[in-house]
Amino acid sequence: MKALPKKWRVHQGRDPEAELHNLKRRFQAVSGRFHRTVRLRRMYRLLKMAGIAAVASFAITWISMSFSPWPLLTTLRHLAAFPHCNAARAVDLAPANRGEPGYWQHHDRDKDGKSCEPWTMP
Structure with a gap:
């Protein structure tokens, strides 16, 4: 090479x-x-x-x-009650009248102004 x-x-x-x-x-x-x-x-x-x-x-x-028209702790409890009536009962805000903390319109089944009311069987 x-x-x-x-x-x-x-x-x-x-x-x-x-x-x-x-x-x-x-x-x-x-x-x-x-x-x-x-x-x-x-x-x-x-x-x-x-x-x-x-x-x-x-x-x-x-x-x-x-x-919010309510104190801080009440407002937080009101917001915690939003999902369903069992949550409202868990934070001691059920049953609630219209204008009170814990009242949500979708919890009021019969539209009488009272949410999460206990139902009794006839």
Whole structure:
């Protein structure tokens, strides 16, 4: 096999394995910085969304409590009675008349102004 001309030589005194190792190390350093930045951005976005959700829920709670005609604990019990009559009974707000805490229109079956009234079998 003929030898290559001297000017065609690629590795004039350099170690290709060492250069490859050095190049891989540098690429890993760059990609590590990139991935660290991506993780920090995700964490920042998550914290920002959690903060916004906390502030929004606090504001909604504050506004709903400020317009309520009842004290805070009674208002919370009234809201807990919303799903069904068993929940209203669990927080001691059933039966309730129209305008009282614990009265929800969808709990009033016969539309007489009294919700969650006990039914007796005829």
